[in-house]
Amino acid sequence: MGIxxxxxxxxAADSGQKESRQAYLLRYIERNHFISIEEISRLFSVTTxxxxxxxxxxxxxGKVRRLHGGAAIAxxxxxxxYRQRRVDNAPQKERIGATVAxxxxxxxxxxxxxxxTCEAIAHALVRRRDLRVVTYSLRVAxxxxxNSDFVLAIPGGFxxxxxxxxxxxxxxxxxxxxxxxxxxxxxxxxxxxxDLCDDDHGEVAAVSAAxxxxxxxLLAVDSSKFGKRALVKLGSLQDxxxxxxxxxxxxxxxxxIRENNIEVHL
Numbered sequence: 001m002g003i004x005x006x007x008x009x010x011x012a013a014d015s016g017q018k019e020s021r022q023a024y025l026l027r028y029i030e031r032n033h034f035i036s037i038e039e040i041s042r043l044f045s046v047t048t049x050x051x052x053x054x055x056x057x058x059x060x061x062g063k064v065r066r067l068h069g070g071a072a073i074a075x076x077x078x079x080x081x082y083r084q085r086r087v088d089n090a091p092q093k094e095r096i097g098a099t100v101a102x103x104x105x106x107x108x109x110x111x112x113x114x115x116x117t118c119e120a121i122a123h124a125l126v127r128r129r130d131l132r133v134v135t136y137s138l139r140v141a142x143x144x145x146x147n148s149d150f151v152l153a154i155p156g157g158f159x160x161x162x163x164x165x166x167x168x169x170x171x172x173x174x175x176x177x178x179x180x181x182x183x184x185x186x187x188x189x190x191x192x193x194x195d196l197c198d199d200d201h202g203e204v205a206a207v208s209a210a211x212x213x214x215x216x217x218l219l220a221v222d223s224s225k226f227g228k229r230a231l232v233k234l235g236s237l238q239d240x241x242x243x244x245x246x247x248x249x250x251x252x253x254x255x256x257i258r259e260n261n262i263e264v265h266l
Contacts, residue, residue: 013197015032017051018054019127020076021044021046022054022057022058024044024123025040025044025054025055026058026063026064028043028161029064029071034070034071034072034201034232035070035071036069036070037051037052037055037067037069038054039070040055040070040078042056043260046214050258055070055071056206058071059071059158062158065157065158065160065167065168065202066168066169068102068151070201072200072201072202079136080157087240089222089224089246090120092222092223093116093222094120094123094124095246096117096121096220096221096222096244096245096246096257097117097121097122097124097125097220098124099244099265099266100121100124100125100184100218100220100244101121101124101127101128102113103182103218103242103244103265104125104128104131104182104184104245105128106128106129106130107129107130107131108128108131108132108133108181108182109132109133109134109136109178109179109180109181110132110133110180110181110182110183110184111129111133111134111175111178111181111182111183111185111202111210111213111214111240112125112133112134112135112137112140112181112184113135113137113185113186113210114135114136114139114140114163114164114165114203115163115185115186117186117222118137118140118184118185118186118202118219118220119137119140119143121142121184121220122139122143123139123143123147123158124148125148126143126144126148127169128148129235129245131144131148131150131151131172132150132153133151133152133153134148134153134154134178134180134210135151135152135153135154136154136155136165136166136171136175136206137163137165137166137168138154138159138164138165138166138196139163139164140164141154144166145263147230149254153178154166155167155168155171155174155175156168157168157171162226162247165202165203167194167202167206169205171202171205171206171209172205172206172208172209175206175209175210175213176209176213177211178213179214179215180210180213180214180215181214181215181216182216182217182218182219183207183210183211183213183214183216183217184218184220185207185210185211185217185218185219185220185234186219186220187219187221187225187234188207188225188228188229189225189227189228189229190221190225190226190228190237190249190253191227191228191229192240192252192253192256193236193262194236194237194253194256194257194258195236195237196219196233196237196239196240197228197229197232197233197234197235198232198235199232200232200233203230204232204233204234208234208235209233211235211239214240216242217239217240217241218240218241218242218243218244219240219242219243219244220243220244220245221228221243221244221245221255222245222246223245223246223247223249226245226247226249226250226253227249227250227253237256237257237260237262238260240260240262241262241263242262242263243250243257243262243264243265244264244265244266245265245266246266247266248266
């Protein structure tokens with residue numbers, strides 16, 4: 001056997017090992033939604049540099065997206081489910097958007113989350129003037145850019161087709177560069193313990209960064225989210241100053257809201 005053939009065999013074996021490792025890694029992320037670089041290193045007995053290269057390779061294939069310290073599945077929300085969310089409770093979301101727009105003053109610096117409720121809010125906000133907006137939602141940014149002369153900032157990165165979310169490894173760090181008068185967020189659920197929950201680890205990291213940079217935090221949710229729990233905890237009602245919704249929640253969630261002196265706008 002020649003030296004060239006031996007080198008080729010070793011390279012093929014390494015390539016096969018890498019493909020097998022990445023395939024298993026993708027299945028792991030699909031089941032668990034997120035994995036850290038340290039977990040990859042420990043799980044496969046590889047260096048953190050190799051772990052990062054695996055994540056970058058899967059990201060280039062559009063299968064995962066890099067987050068600070070790890071990776072998440074590229075599309076945690078099913079496209080059919082997301083389209084249905086646009087239809088579900090649409091009148092309530094439109095009224096929520098109008099109420100939020102009435103709270104936000106002209107000239108404010110704001111952060112806006114992604115999702116169908118925040119898209120409704122964006123449509124209503126075009127009546128305001130001189131807003132300075134940071135969002136990681138391409139759809140929110142498009143709505144505002146086509147109908148206003150606001151100052152808009154979005155992070156660069158990969159666009160998630162299902163909802164137009166823009167993500168890169170340092171999205172949270174990008175958001176931390178700004179200060180906001182209001183951070184406007186929505187969530188997948190608020191459980192009876194008062195915990196705010198969402199479906200996606202990357203969204204939670206971005207929104208948590210915005211909440212920390214805001215003078216006032218505004219949670220916009222329709223009543224179907226009350227009493228529901230999603231996969232990832234974002235925070236709690238202690239982090240919220242204002243809730244805009246279509247119905248007063250029942251106990252024990254209402255008690256949590258009163259306990260934290262949160263303004264409720266219907």
